[in-house]
Amino acid sequence: MNEQRSIRAKSGANQEGTGAHNRRVIIDALRVNGALSRADLARATGLTKQAVSNLVETLENEGLVASEELVRKGRGQPSTPYRLVAEGAYSIGLQIDRHVSRVIVVDLVGNILARATAKVPPRSPEEGAEVVLDLLAGVRTEFAAGRPDAEARIAGIGVAMPGPFGVEIADDSLWLMQAWQSFPLLDRLAAGTGLAVSLQNDAAACATAERMLGAAHGLDHAVCIYIGYGIGAGLILGGELYSGAHGNAGEIGMVLFGGPDRLTPLEHRASIASLYGVLGIDPADPGQFDKLDALVLGGDRRVGEWIARAAHDLRLAVHTAETLFDPQTVILSSGVPGSLMPRLIAAIEPLRPSLSPTASRTIPRLRLGMTDPWAVAIGAAADPIRRAFDPSFSAILKRQGE
Amino acid sequence: MNEQRSIRAKSGANQEGTGAHNRRVIIDALRVNGALSRADLARATGLTKQAVSNLVETLENEGLVASEELVRKGRGQPSTPYRLVAEGAYSIGLQIDRHVSRVIVVDLVGNILARATAKVPPRSPEEGAEVVLDLLAGVRTEFAAGRPDAEARIAGIGVAMPGPFGVEIADDSLWLMQAWQSFPLLDRLAAGTGLAVSLQNDAAACATAERMLGAAHGLDHAVCIYIGYGIGAGLILGGELYSGAHGNAGEIGMVLFGGPDRLTPLEHRASIASLYGVLGIDPADPGQFDKLDALVLGGDRRVGEWIARAAHDLRLAVHTAETLFDPQTVILSSGVPGSLMPRLIAAIEPLRPSLSPTASRTIPRLRLGMTDPWAVAIGAAADPIRRAFDPSFSAILKRQGE
DNA sequence: ACGAATAAGTCAAGCGATTTGACTTAATAA
């Protein structure tokens, strides 16, 4: 090898890549717009009718799209709309959280087909991997029952864990799940399941879910602030999930905010961990959400105070995110169901003035996204589908993942 | 037309696009690595020897690359390195600042070939456009003298102005150059020069310059904080300049920082405008930099206090940028020459702990970039070259600019 | 000194995917 000095260069492209890209563009267009005819697709993508026709035929043979009824909409031959076939692909999501693991199976359009949970021993990843593999195996057999050929259509396993990843010096006040992070979980899962495994942090997973099914559907520039036990932001920049040079972009929970009195990480005042600390709720308690919602609905004073403090910092966080990323919208999502998040978002308003144009704006600056304990698991499951079917720069190049 | 509901889709790709992309990849590799042989290029890009050979032959015929002397480096046939030809393309940069306009001509590798300045009447864009067009015409004739065929090789005019753009409600404390912004300057310049004209804000221009020639050379993830009369950040994310949904990403000068006492936009405490306010220097004074440097070198107390305040806020700004963008490095650039910036950067250190890995790090977390009144103009000139010759997702697609 | 090994680069045919332009089909509008 001639590698005295290592040569850095971007990857070239070839026809195979353009074909793959165009297939993804077709799928993306159907996902965003619903059913479209080949002529519509040709106009929307800039490809020729013939190219689209070939692509659609291939996709139909692969079972990824199917035709609907003829549509007569004026002069000319009626058009045949095509839509995505939900059963065209499946994906497994695995969320490893501090106190619980969740596994979920979704199809190409995001329908949930199976799910299961397990408690994970927090300090033993070896044992935890066994638990998780059992959980996966159970859900897979449940899923496979009555779906003879579905196994081959599983795009992979998406794993979501709290970030940040690869951090050497830990702040003791943050629970970094370091034992999990040093454990080669992905290899173990890949070996144990025979499927491709990918990893993202929980905020990125939530953003992936919001983009596939939620408030960021069809948007190319969005910041998704995820409030879980910790806080992070999933970044959709230029139509792609952005994860930074080391995979830790968007760790807004570590950013210092605060008012006149003090300067603290966002996470210290606006995370569910901080709320649970105030209320004395055990995050391992299965009934935590019911207890919390009772307190919220009961007008508990401590909840009100937490909301006020959290909203203050989040207002700054939204301002910072808007100013730095200039997104189409900011989405606030959470794993906490019920009435907490609507009250929190109401307390954040009114937002600080923003730079972005207001007159031409059709999307609200701040929107409530999913408030569902399964949001991250859904996003984890969406990740393999995104990787396999969404248009992206790297997917068009010869060597992937650059 | 069948446009009842507008259909959104990403653009398809074709062979023409892959060819264009591969040409850009070759040029980029030569820019980042210096001279490379065809075999080196083939290995680095993942393309075949034959594909690279054809591309290099085309580029050589177009006058963009040229061969160097044979290199014997071991067994096997000696290789022929190719390098970029400086005279292969030219570009014009125009910086419109609050008190001065600068025009500069650079070549493909960033050599400065001509430059000129003019005072711009700040409140009259019509008159200002005339001044700028005269300036451009003068520099163009100076540049064309002795370069017979160079005119046809001008990639375009890059314009840099202070942002943000398209803002409706202005904060009176910020000088937004609104009169300039509502004026159709780009059209006027395009009509008056017959060249393609593009626009970016001054921080983005500075980042473009740092990436082509400076501290971000060859990096794909960098945040470039530009301290000029105002403050902004140019973002290089995933190998491309990121400008957000409305072109205003990176406006870090508007972000609220501050310590226990108060919360103010970064710009209020760390911009040159704030320093000049303290020192009573007139930003329209041609001798401003000499006066400032004398005060800095003379140990002026007010300068020391400003540095302390600015460094405090900038330390927070760097922390925020590192946490949200997870870049390879943060670069601090300025239009102010002399000893101010080295002292400021020294005052910012030590940085707050970061999430990014420290063991594997080869690039410093914070680096001093250009400190040159011409930095933004150079970046403005680099923009047309970037658009024409750098690999990017949009350049591979059929319809550009999405 | 000489042959083997190694590597750069070329040649010519092949191939994959889009494009082109003509054509067919089917509906509405006049």
Place this chain on the structure above:
DNA sequence: TTATTAAGTCAAATCGCTTGACTTATTCGT
């Protein structure tokens, strides 16, 4: 009833990368 409009197909052309064999030039080992 006919012209017009639009969807979709057919077959050939084209573009750019790939493949595999080949040539050339240099160093290494004996």
